[in-house]
Amino acid sequence: MRTLTAILALSATPALAAGDKPFFSLSNTDFVVTIGFLVFIGILLKYKVPALIVKLLDNRAAQIKAELDEARSLRDEAKALLASYEKKQKEVQEQSERIVASAKEEAMAAAAQAKADLKASIARRVAAAEDQIASAEAAAIREVRERAIAVAVAAAGDVLSKQMTAEGAAASIDAAIGQVEAKLH
Numbered sequence: 544m545r546t547l548t549a550i551l552a553l554s555a556t557p558a559l560a561a562g563d564k565p566f567f568s569l570s571n572t573d574f575v576v577t578i579g580f581l582v583f584i585g586i587l588l589k590y591k592v593p594a595l596i597v598k599l600l601d602n603r604a605a606q607i608k609a610e611l612d613e614a615r616s617l618r619d620e621a622k623a624l625l626a627s628y629e630k631k632q633k634e635v636q637e638q639s640e641r642i643v644a645s646a647k648e649e650a651m652a653a654a655a656q657a658k659a660d661l662k663a664s665i666a667r668r669v670a671a672a673e674d675q676i677a678s679a680e681a682a683a684i685r686e687v688r689e690r691a692i693a694v695a696v697a698a699a700g701d702v703l704s705k706q707m708t709a710e711g712a713a714a715s716i717d718a719a720i721g722q723v724e725a726k727l728h
Contacts, residue, residue, distance in 0.1 A: 564571045587593065707715070 566574055569575060
């Protein structure tokens with residue numbers, strides 16, 4: 544850096560001087576600016592400003608590198624997290640498909656069971672209705688028989704009362720008593 548300053552100071556020639564004044568004169572503004580610049584550079588070098596700037600730049604570079612490393616680690620974590628979520632999503636999707644399939648199977652089984660239960664219920668009701676019909680037929684036949692017997696008894700009573708005389712009735716009663724005695728003894 545010092546050599547660069549010396550080269551710049553020596554490269555100034557009288558051709559670059561302002562106007563007709565000599566270069567190494569305080570009247571020459573170029574010379575005054577060059578001296579001011581050299582003093583400024585000297586002050587910077589005395590207080591080790593370039594070293595401070597290099598140190599600040601190194602610190603900034605280290606900070607940027609740390610931020611980049613952190614960003615890389617965050618990116619890697621994000622990739623791992625994304626892969627984990629994708630895996631979980633796939634598992635959840637498979638599980639939901641299994642649940643849907645199971646629900647369909649259960650619904651089919653429930654429908655088949657309901658159909659079987661309905662058939663059994665219909666068969667029970669048909670059997671109960673047939674039993675009721677048979678019972679009603681038996682009751683109707685019994686009632687018809689009872690009426691027929693009642694009508695026959697009434698008709699026989701009418702016929703017997705018209706055909707029977709007092710002597711025939713007494714003989715009939717005596718014969719009935721005789722049969723009862725024979726059966727009881």
